[in-house]
Amino acid sequence: MLQEVLTRVGSSQPVPSVGAQLGLLAVALLLVVPRPLWRVSRMLVTIVHESGHAVAAVLTGRRLSGIRLHSDTSGLTVSRGRPRGPGMVATLLAGYPAAAVFGVATAAVLGTGRAVAFLWVVLALLALMLLQVRNFYGLLVLLVVGGTLGAATWLLPETYLSWLAHLIAWVMLLAAPRPVVELVATGRHPSSDAGQLARLTAVPERLWQLLFLLVTTAGTVVGAALMLPLAEWYAGWVG
Template structure:
């Protein structure tokens, strides 16, 4: 790398840090409600759900990966599949608390991340949030072990990176809030689908049942309670009651 190239890299890094340090105004309640409606359209109809579910899968597998690392397991890789499923492989004891925590972290990950995002967006740090997401996608890229997963992360990360670099702050705030709404509204749906489809020994809940002797249905219901509660909490953070009342009653 030449000095000129190094200088350009430093300029880009300085610009990124400057943008991350800026705050953006939180959209008015009417805009937040409109973004929630757009998110619902992305989550509810089945054709669009196949697209938005991949976002949930990325966060789901990231939850497994983070939990595995935090509990001392060795992360072997992540796979994302065209049917919107995923697989995170880690090495360590096949039983015990570390494996249980790793399995537990998947389904609630999107909801928990959605709540954390809502809290951050309330401070006006929408652009900083988007750059953090880009950093997390870059880390995930290092762990992806199949071509389809690699393409998905590159497309998502590339699109988000281009938007973050090119769009003005107001639009980026809308984009960040839209992502948050999608995470919050979409998080319970895979759990509901799991409940309706019956027993699946290979699912997170099925594996937890084998490890803990607690019935699979109990774990499914626990996932549903956690994701639903997080959706309500995240919505409350995005739409404080007094602002909702003012928008509704004028």
Template sequence: MREVLSQIWERATATQPAPEPAVVVAVALVALALVLLPRAWSLTRHLVTISHEGGHALVAVLTGRRLRGIRLHADTSGVTLSRGRPTGPGMVAMLAAGYLAPAVAGLASALLLAAGHSLALLWLAVGWLSLMLLQIRNAYGLLVLLVCAAGAGLASWYLAGTTVSLLAYLLTWVLLLAAPKPVLELMRQRRRGQARGSDVDQLTRLTRVPALLWELLFLLANVAGLAVGVFVLLPSVVAGFSWSA
């Protein structure tokens, strides 16, 4: 066991060279297709939901609330339940964290990749998914988390370093590119009178801030996260565009 843990630590802390910018762009285009194509999005959205609910759960713990469980559903929706004061800054922070979490996770992943730690990124993903497993409260959610954790763990252990880097970049691009889409979907649903009881509705009730302002805040934050992520992952390409302009 000590030898296995030692190997995991050595692999997780090792650095890997970044792919060529053209390869990073190609991976970004693949991620964009996974976000835009309806059939692909029905699967990709599970990653966004995991990040969304994980954000709720993390901020709930950080603000002193007690987690009661996480559920992930086949329609890619999810819910995180916690116990604590029903009002106040802690409740507001927990509710706001969901729609911000994918962009924050994507940006943090981009910074890790820029430092050459693509393998560490996958191991961190495995660790986070394992923690979420302790709080999952339905069978479908358990299955989704097990598949994702096992896939990331096996890939990081058995695949070559270059392939692992490509997977890490793909995961990061998916999070960054997908982050604004659930907010746009929520805005569309609310205009149709759907999505009642959403995070935005609860935030409006707690803060008296209009729902539209919360939606715009989430959308702008996610777009800003994507812009910064592009700069971090493709500094030479961004610099080239700036120079051309």
């Protein structure tokens, strides 16, 4: 089994055509825009959001205490360390941009044809996150997401896995700005990442919200350009 996994991870898969990418983009829009399906997609964004907090906390020398995922699609990452200072600021900053950064990084990796390797890396990250979850609902969510992704990675043909990986990238890229838009639309939230950053830095909460919106929107644009190199496609078609 290990040899089979290593073989799959080391293989490369064809990148979907522009037509297939547009189809995957349409599916991703269906998963992100309608509110009933958005609750499912938002939970995936929350997983990445809380992972961003956790990674930033560890990299800045803070001690990770645990992660919680809630049924209303919110989450909470708790770390120990100085209550103020660069480490705490970086930890709070890392949440909202995480989905956009993940989407751009995924788009760059998938362009090399390493879709299966990407999916196995995601599975490994979910397993690490599973060790830090501190509530039953969060545990259940990660088991369902990880189990579904693991089964797909093991059972599906490589072409379908490439489509799945690209669909995940599209969902992250399209979904990244939406929680920020919702945050901006509803006004001030002292307990939000932006609200806490405002207390730590004296920079107004609204400016932190706008910064999150700028970063996530830019990530969507950059990621889409990586996923859909239309200029190259058009040049090849004309030639």
